[in-house]
Amino acid sequence: MNVRPSALEKWQLESDPTGIWVSIPRSQLEALAQTLPSKEGIEHGFETAQGNVVVSFEVDLKKSQG
Numbered sequence: 001m002n003v004r005p006s007a008l009e010k011w012q013l014e015s016d017p018t019g020i021w022v023s024i025p026r027s028q029l030e031a032l033a034q035t036l037p038s039k040e041g042i043e044h045g046f047e048t049a050q051g052n053v054v055v056s057f058e059v060d061l062k063k064s065q066g
Contacts (some may be wrong), residue, residue, distance in 0.1 A: 003024060005023070032059065039058075041059065043056040045059040
């Protein structure tokens, strides 16, 4: 799955032979960044031909062990 910021104020879910693509509004990503550190993320639901899909986006705040 590939995630990218979007200038549009709309979440988008697309797929093609190379994978699944999710676009998240940049404003929502910036708002999430302002709340860090936080265990809360953001999510959005999509209606697809195969049923409903909920995408959750969270930031992992664990320190690396390296």
